[in-house]
Amino acid sequence: MNIRESIISKTSVSKEAARKLSSISTDIKNNALLNMAKGLRENAEKIVSANSKDLKNGEAKGLSPALLDRLMLDENRINDMAIGLEQLVALKDPIGEVLGMQLNADGLQIGRVRVPLGVIGIIYEARPNVTVDAAGLCLKSGNAVVLRGGSEAINSNIAIIEVISKYAYEAGIPNGAIQFIDVTDREAVNVMLKLNDYLDVIIPRGGAGLIKTVVENSTVPVIETGTGNCHVYVDSSADLEMAKKIVINGKTHRPGVCNATESLLVHKDVANELLPAVCKDLQDLGVEIRGCDVTLNLVNGAIPATDEDYGTEFLDFIISVKVVDSIDEAIEHIYKYGTKHSEVIVTENYNNSRKFQSEVDAAAVYVNASSRFTDGFQFGFGAEIGISTQKLHARGPMGLTELTTTKYIINGSGQIRK
Amino acid sequence: MNIRESIISKTSVSKEAARKLSSISTDIKNNALLNMAKGLRENAEKIVSANSKDLKNGEAKGLSPALLDRLMLDENRINDMAIGLEQLVALKDPIGEVLGMQLNADGLQIGRVRVPLGVIGIIYEARPNVTVDAAGLCLKSGNAVVLRGGSEAINSNIAIIEVISKYAYEAGIPNGAIQFIDVTDREAVNVMLKLNDYLDVIIPRGGAGLIKTVVENSTVPVIETGTGNCHVYVDSSADLEMAKKIVINGKTHRPGVCNATESLLVHKDVANELLPAVCKDLQDLGVEIRGCDVTLNLVNGAIPATDEDYGTEFLDFIISVKVVDSIDEAIEHIYKYGTKHSEVIVTENYNNSRKFQSEVDAAAVYVNASSRFTDGFQFGFGAEIGISTQKLHARGPMGLTELTTTKYIINGSGQIRK
Numbered sequence: 001m002n003i004r005e006s007i008i009s010k011t012s013v014s015k016e017a018a019r020k021l022s023s024i025s026t027d028i029k030n031n032a033l034l035n036m037a038k039g040l041r042e043n044a045e046k047i048v049s050a051n052s053k054d055l056k057n058g059e060a061k062g063l064s065p066a067l068l069d070r071l072m073l074d075e076n077r078i079n080d081m082a083i084g085l086e087q088l089v090a091l092k093d094p095i096g097e098v099l100g101m102q103l104n105a106d107g108l109q110i111g112r113v114r115v116p117l118g119v120i121g122i123i124y125e126a127r128p129n130v131t132v133d134a135a136g137l138c139l140k141s142g143n144a145v146v147l148r149g150g151s152e153a154i155n156s157n158i159a160i161i162e163v164i165s166k167y168a169y170e171a172g173i174p175n176g177a178i179q180f181i182d183v184t185d186r187e188a189v190n191v192m193l194k195l196n197d198y199l200d201v202i203i204p205r206g207g208a209g210l211i212k213t214v215v216e217n218s219t220v221p222v223i224e225t226g227t228g229n230c231h232v233y234v235d236s237s238a239d240l241e242m243a244k245k246i247v248i249n250g251k252t253h254r255p256g257v258c259n260a261t262e263s264l265l266v267h268k269d270v271a272n273e274l275l276p277a278v279c280k281d282l283q284d285l286g287v288e289i290r291g292c293d294v295t296l297n298l299v300n301g302a303i304p305a306t307d308e309d310y311g312t313e314f315l316d317f318i319i320s321v322k323v324v325d326s327i328d329e330a331i332e333h334i335y336k337y338g339t340k341h342s343e344v345i346v347t348e349n350y351n352n353s354r355k356f357q358s359e360v361d362a363a364a365v366y367v368n369a370s371s372r373f374t375d376g377f378q379f380g381f382g383a384e385i386g387i388s389t390q391k392l393h394a395r396g397p398m399g400l401t402e403l404t405t406t407k408y409i410i411n412g413s414g415q416i417r418k
Numbered sequence: 419m420n421i422r423e424s425i426i427s428k429t430s431v432s433k434e435a436a437r438k439l440s441s442i443s444t445d446i447k448n449n450a451l452l453n454m455a456k457g458l459r460e461n462a463e464k465i466v467s468a469n470s471k472d473l474k475n476g477e478a479k480g481l482s483p484a485l486l487d488r489l490m491l492d493e494n495r496i497n498d499m500a501i502g503l504e505q506l507v508a509l510k511d512p513i514g515e516v517l518g519m520q521l522n523a524d525g526l527q528i529g530r531v532r533v534p535l536g537v538i539g540i541i542y543e544a545r546p547n548v549t550v551d552a553a554g555l556c557l558k559s560g561n562a563v564v565l566r567g568g569s570e571a572i573n574s575n576i577a578i579i580e581v582i583s584k585y586a587y588e589a590g591i592p593n594g595a596i597q598f599i600d601v602t603d604r605e606a607v608n609v610m611l612k613l614n615d616y617l618d619v620i621i622p623r624g625g626a627g628l629i630k631t632v633v634e635n636s637t638v639p640v641i642e643t644g645t646g647n648c649h650v651y652v653d654s655s656a657d658l659e660m661a662k663k664i665v666i667n668g669k670t671h672r673p674g675v676c677n678a679t680e681s682l683l684v685h686k687d688v689a690n691e692l693l694p695a696v697c698k699d700l701q702d703l704g705v706e707i708r709g710c711d712v713t714l715n716l717v718n719g720a721i722p723a724t725d726e727d728y729g730t731e732f733l734d735f736i737i738s739v740k741v742v743d744s745i746d747e748a749i750e751h752i753y754k755y756g757t758k759h760s761e762v763i764v765t766e767n768y769n770n771s772r773k774f775q776s777e778v779d780a781a782a783v784y785v786n787a788s789s790r791f792t793d794g795f796q797f798g799f800g801a802e803i804g805i806s807t808q809k810l811h812a813r814g815p816m817g818l819t820e821l822t823t824t825k826y827i828i829n830g831s832g833q834i835r836k
Binding site: 019022023102104105106108110112113115117118196200201215216217218219221222223239242245246249250253335353357358359361362363364365366367368369370372373374378379380390391392393395396405406407408409410411412413414415416417 | 437440441520522523524526528530531533535536614618619633634635636637639640641657660663664667668671753771775776777779780781782783784785786787788790791792796797798808809810811813814823824825826827828829830831832833834835
């Protein structure tokens with residue numbers, strides 16, 4: 001079998017599994033999630049041993065310490081993955097909910113019932129925890145999943161999949177509901193991107209390069225996640241102490257994630273007061289400042305920001321800074337460089353707060369809070385499969401509901417069109 | 419300028435227009451719709467004269483009478499288009515609605531506000547009324563629209579666009595909100611399908627060939643509309659008089675539309691009683707019967723159905739017929755040949771009604787009613803831009819709400835992540 005045939009042979013089983021899975025009871029799904037968690041704990045040693053092969057290969061290939069850390073699994077991390085599955089049990093099963101049922105003029109009862117999407121393809125990179133998270137979320141929402149993880153984690157992923165699929169199927173989940181494409185050749189991704197007859201949606205999870213490849217080449221519908229070049233704009237009316245805390249939290253709380261703050265825009269009227277102070281604090285925390293000319297005059301140790309810096313999601317202890325003449329200039333800057341993820345204004349001015357929320361086009365637009373809150377758990381919705389930065393179907397944190405669709409059900413008593 | 423440059427120069431103006439349009443008041447949008455309707459009536463003669471060129475060209479090209487009829491515009495049809503625009507005024511403006519606003523654990527007020535998608539590309543074929551319908555729906559939902567109609571209607575479309583855009587802009591709609599790509603070369607479609615930086619979504623409206631081309635080649639998100647190979651399954655327990663009416667209505671009420679019934683599945687226990695009667699009535703109305711062997715034995719004048727017939731959306735006075743052994747066989751047949759549009763069961767059996775609605779995967783699943791009801795007006799939602807047969811973003815009749823997305827707005831008082 002060539003790559004295409006082998007992938008189709010797997011996904012066609014997933015398609016069959018998805019049909020059965022769509023009407024499986026919440027109890028069976030929940031028991032399967034608990035069993036999968038148990039399986040992870042019982043087989044932690046085996047998974048750690050497979051993971052150590054990946055780590056050895058990664059070191060040989062010269063992966064960065066940060067990447068190696070993302071890749072690394074130990075008993076604690078495996079336990080965290082198991083807890084993640086157990087947490088899904090408590091979340092409400094979205095499947096079967098009936099929405100907006102009403103009578104039309106002909107006496108037809110018309111409503112929508114929530115149903116799974118079908119088969120979800122997930123294309124991701126080095127983090128093996130995505131394998132478990134995605135499998136759990138897809139299962140709870142009644143979808144089959146076809147996972148394709150990065151080559152760096154191939155041994156870990158195969159070991160994880162062996163465990164969670166076995167324990168899921170033992171608990172009554174149809175065979176094929178959790179599939180893993182173990183072909184590390186990039187061709188496997190290209191094949192998946194054209195499998196319109198087998199995959200209902202593809203969700204890429206990873207860096208900007210992966211997401212771009214998927215968006216530009218997939219004919220299967222895609223939900224774009226993740227790239228976050230998030231700005232904080234400090235308005236002339238801002239409470240500067242609040243602004244400082246929001247900037248420092250957004251930048252340094254966890255710089256490697258998509259809702260981290262990457263760029264600071266400051267109104268010229270408060271730049272003199274704010275910038276030296278906030279940049280000093282950032283520098284003390286190890287953050288490099290890349291600024292415009294005004295910033296360079298105000299901040300010791302800052303280096304000039306290029307146009308490319310303003311367009312970059314650093315995911316690191318680096319921030320770009322620009323002093324702007326007005327809120328309009330800030331909004332234009334965000335329009336030009338933003339990735340429609342999370343954008344923040346710090347202001348005490350009512351009209352500017354409304355203007356910013358109205359005119360900035362992003363998944364999440366904040367007034368006076370850290371960009372770090374864009375997250376399913378923080379919003380109070382529970383686990384998520386990613387942050388959608390596109391406009392179709394889902395925007396912002398994508399939880400169980402966003403992994404479903406609806407169909408109209410119509411109950412008649414013989415009505416025909418006049 | 420080559421085709422690509424000329425299309426980008428138009429769509430970049432649309433992108434700017436979309437930004438302004440997103441915050442324009444309902445009043446301005448409604449006045450523009452009324453003005454556009456007025457413009458159509460005032461310029462009916464000019465439009466009819468442009469249309470007569472298309473008709474002449476169509477005759478010369480040998481278009482079928484049905485296609486020429488679809489293409490033809492007279493004062494009545496132009497008045498209908500104007501009425502369509504006026505009806506949009508009464509529909510609720512979806513933009514600005516706030517959904518699910520609540521406090522999270524940190525005291526952040528989090529909700530979603532409904533916003534336009536941005537720039538919508540519509541690729542369609544010969545019917546010039548789509549030009550007006552689509553422009554009106556996109557305008558009312560705050561979106562800019564880039565229209566690309568078929569070459570057969572090029573003169574009519576240019577005349578219509580000249581009128582409606584002029585009258586819209588006069589009423590305060592930003593210039594570029596209604597664009598028409600007047601390049602009839604097919605290359606124009608290929609260019610649009612890759613314009614991810616300018617178009618937020620593409621909606622194809624037309625035959626199966628057009629839709630397939632768009633779905634298979636577009637990297638811009640697509641909402642698939644329209645192909646409807648709709649089945650009626652008559653269960654063994656059905657009220658056969660009701661079944662007859664539903665089949666005849668579904669097939670003959672308006673055979674050329676996507677919610678027409680194309681295929682009849684009959685349980686073997688009622689085939690002897692139902693088929694001769696319903697097929698006689700269909701034949702009397704001019705319908706050709708293409709059936710399985712059992713059907714051929716029961717129905718005079720029926721011809722054998724091929725596998726291809728079962729997969730065909732005839733859009734004509736033709737119906738495929740198959741006798742099945744069970745509801746499961748019917749559901750399997752629909753799974754294999756259906757296009758996920760509208761599917762009907764006629765039954766008096768409670769369990770079978772639930773089984774069919776649960777297991778059949780389509781935009782609309784009916785019990786005891788004609789497939790012809792899948793329509794925005796019939797459902798009671800008002801005008802629609804098409805029937806989505808895909809699962810992402812919108813499913814079933816797509817009205818104003820389906821032309822929008824949401825963004826999260828978060829109001830804080832200095833919250834940072836702990």
